[in-house]
Amino acid sequence: MDGSVDRRVFLTSAVLGSAGVVAGMGLLGSSAPGAATLPATGGGRPRQPMQAVQLPAPNFGLTKFLDPVRIPPVLRAYSRRYRDELTITMTNARVRLHSQLPETTLWTYQGQFPGPTVEVRSGRQLRVAWTNELQGTVPLVAVRAPFAQPTPANLPGYRNQDGSVAPGVELIGGVAELVPWNVVHLHGAVTNGGNDGWAHNGMLPGGTQLTEYPNGQPATGLWYHDHAMAVTRFNVYAGLAGMYLVRDDEEAALGLPGGDYEVPLIIADRNLDTDPATGALTGQLLFKFQYLPASGTSAPVTGPFTVVNGVIWPHLDVETRWYRFRVLNAANSRFFRLNLVDEAGTVHNDAIRIAGTDAGLLPAPAPMPADGLTLTPAERADLLIDFSRFPGQRLRLVNTGATVEPDIMEFRVEGRARNDSFSPPARLSPSYVRLAPGTSVPEDHDEVFVAMTPPGVAGRPHPEMWELQEITDPAALPAKFPAEGIVQLTDPAMGMVRTFRKVARLFDDTTTIFVDRGRWVVWNLIHLGGTPHPMHIHLARFQLLNRRAIGDLKPFDLATGGTTTPLPAPGDGLPIEKYEEGWKDTFILRQGEWITVAGRFDGGTGEFMYHCHVLDHEDEGMMRPFVVHPPEVARFHMRSSGSGHGGHSMSAMPSMNSGHGGH
Numbered sequence: 001m002d003g004s005v006d007r008r009v010f011l012t013s014a015v016l017g018s019a020g021v022v023a024g025m026g027l028l029g030s031s032a033p034g035a036a037t038l039p040a041t042g043g044g045r046p047r048q049p050m051q052a053v054q055l056p057a058p059n060f061g062l063t064k065f066l067d068p069v070r071i072p073p074v075l076r077a078y079s080r081r082y083r084d085e086l087t088i089t090m091t092n093a094r095v096r097l098h099s100q101l102p103e104t105t106l107w108t109y110q111g112q113f114p115g116p117t118v119e120v121r122s123g124r125q126l127r128v129a130w131t132n133e134l135q136g137t138v139p140l141v142a143v144r145a146p147f148a149q150p151t152p153a154n155l156p157g158y159r160n161q162d163g164s165v166a167p168g169v170e171l172i173g174g175v176a177e178l179v180p181w182n183v184v185h186l187h188g189a190v191t192n193g194g195n196d197g198w199a200h201n202g203m204l205p206g207g208t209q210l211t212e213y214p215n216g217q218p219a220t221g222l223w224y225h226d227h228a229m230a231v232t233r234f235n236v237y238a239g240l241a242g243m244y245l246v247r248d249d250e251e252a253a254l255g256l257p258g259g260d261y262e263v264p265l266i267i268a269d270r271n272l273d274t275d276p277a278t279g280a281l282t283g284q285l286l287f288k289f290q291y292l293p294a295s296g297t298s299a300p301v302t303g304p305f306t307v308v309n310g311v312i313w314p315h316l317d318v319e320t321r322w323y324r325f326r327v328l329n330a331a332n333s334r335f336f337r338l339n340l341v342d343e344a345g346t347v348h349n350d351a352i353r354i355a356g357t358d359a360g361l362l363p364a365p366a367p368m369p370a371d372g373l374t375l376t377p378a379e380r381a382d383l384l385i386d387f388s389r390f391p392g393q394r395l396r397l398v399n400t401g402a403t404v405e406p407d408i409m410e411f412r413v414e415g416r417a418r419n420d421s422f423s424p425p426a427r428l429s430p431s432y433v434r435l436a437p438g439t440s441v442p443e444d445h446d447e448v449f450v451a452m453t454p455p456g457v458a459g460r461p462h463p464e465m466w467e468l469q470e471i472t473d474p475a476a477l478p479a480k481f482p483a484e485g486i487v488q489l490t491d492p493a494m495g496m497v498r499t500f501r502k503v504a505r506l507f508d509d510t511t512t513i514f515v516d517r518g519r520w521v522v523w524n525l526i527h528l529g530g531t532p533h534p535m536h537i538h539l540a541r542f543q544l545l546n547r548r549a550i551g552d553l554k555p556f557d558l559a560t561g562g563t564t565t566p567l568p569a570p571g572d573g574l575p576i577e578k579y580e581e582g583w584k585d586t587f588i589l590r591q592g593e594w595i596t597v598a599g600r601f602d603g604g605t606g607e608f609m610y611h612c613h614v615l616d617h618e619d620e621g622m623m624r625p626f627v628v629h630p631p632e633v634a635r636f637h638m639r640s641s642g643s644g645h646g647g648h649s650m651s652a653m654p655s656m657n658s659g660h661g662g663h
Helices: 007-016 022-028 232-237 615-619 631-640 650-656
Strands: 074-076 085-095 104-109 115-121 126-132 141-146 184-187 208-213 220-226 241-247 262-270 272-274 281-291 305-308 315-318 322-329 336-341 352-357 360-367 373-375 380-386 394-399 407-413 446-453 464-470 486-491 496-504 514-516 520-527 533-537 542-549 586-589 593-600 606-612 623-629
Touching: 085 115, 104 115, 104 281, 115 126, 184 208, 220 232, 220 322, 220 380, 232 281, 232 615, 241 262, 241 322, 305 407, 373 380, 446 496, 464 623, 514 631, 520 533, 520 586, 586 593, 606 615, 623 631
Parallel strands: 074 115, 085 126, 115 241, 141 281, 262 322, 315 407, 446 520, 514 623
Antiparallel strands: 085 104, 126 208, 184 220, 220 241, 262 305, 272 281, 322 380, 336 373, 336 394, 352 360, 352 380, 394 407, 446 464, 464 496, 486 496, 520 593, 533 586, 533 606, 542 593, 606 623
């Protein structure tokens, strides 16, 4: 593939972004090139099978696939050395992201980027002391840059040759003074609220966060990362992320590739500053917001450099046999649509089987989608790849959703054949049960409704997340529509129009969602316009029950922030891929979709969070709390007081759900 590209095409691509620069498209009022979009009238998501990939591939002066991928060190917590107790220290480090770059200053776990892979046994509790020994201020430069030329926001650098800030670019006030204030969240863990990494519980240098993880969940790939309020995006971008693998007997019995043949691939993107005089990359992390000058509306940060295990565009030497890759999208906001291609650009996704997703193994290996597997931020995939078909070849893992930079990494397959007896088992997880309402999800379950709104509602520049409470008293309906915060939906399951009011949108608004431990909850996530959101719910694992297209969103009035008429009934449902039936904790939600996900909160108790995992959106307000408590406590409280406490009313629950009395 030729690395050159027509400058006009390149700059257009850089300005408009890609399926990974999702928010920019919403701001500009169109869909991302190459992204899956919904027809205006609803219906299924279009899929366009691809035979070959021929995309521009600028390298910004770096030799692609020059450096070998780094494998993070493994901390086997159950070993005699650690005995289920770890101390993991946050420290400054200087790391070369590419051998042709100067060193980059990072914040890291144990001096590693990404942090060490923690490996635990299911059912064995692990205690971790997360110790903050970071120094100085956050090691990045943060700027706001317009979409327009001559400084496209997702290109390196932000200054003119004389060192002055380029036209339209602004340094973001206060970021350069941010001190190390950190709290660790083990993403996907079933644990108590005190161990979950509550966003306000950040600690300064010299502090230690003591946590206990019961690990009472099936084999899966979790990950840990910073979760400090309002600065998660900067702390994770600076390097604070790592993988966490849970092992169990069911997984061990499968004989999946292990040891050197099981490889974590932690994929992210970064931008770098340049020397204003020479244009050379300096290695300094650059956090570069995109925004529209007319409105000030911003889009999440993405960068042109794809990083795998802390190396830009690395390679991996592989044998002619099956490998297992534990893939994590650890980017702040970029979506990756993964495809395996050869040097001619031919797609070989048929050499890949999907063994698992966020929260565990699939019941059986699932095929790789012909047009690629999309991983949104925080999603994981357990992939099996057969390299025996490609002796002596070089294959690339590419992001075919990208219009600026598709390449991720290269696999260099050895030339000789090997006798590999492995083949993917026909059955992976005998314990897996596909959820269905009324059977495995009981009729007596809770319902939660949350709506995502686009930028511009009532003049507010950022997308928002609204908790909705149903209005059941006709006398409480507004006198006329649209009314601020009132949303009417046509519920296909009930065959009727339902009216909801917004009861919370900011993190510090009154808590409205209270769940009895052990209860099943069906979350209804509704996207009223804008860019896709990867929605993450803490504490439990979930399955996707339905994905429906609402179709016409015109009834939602931006100026008022309410519906003029009821949103139309969604269609029969968009297709769910086999791999999407797996247990997950993060779900992609696209414009005009209404998805339902179900999970049982039978783990820890306390206060937890749910949010969009585009970290800019999370920090800008798309995060809300919920509480899981023992049902006995809830019943006692209702008997003794019959009312709420301090504005956080347990009696709020009847309006939030159906089939659950007493709350």
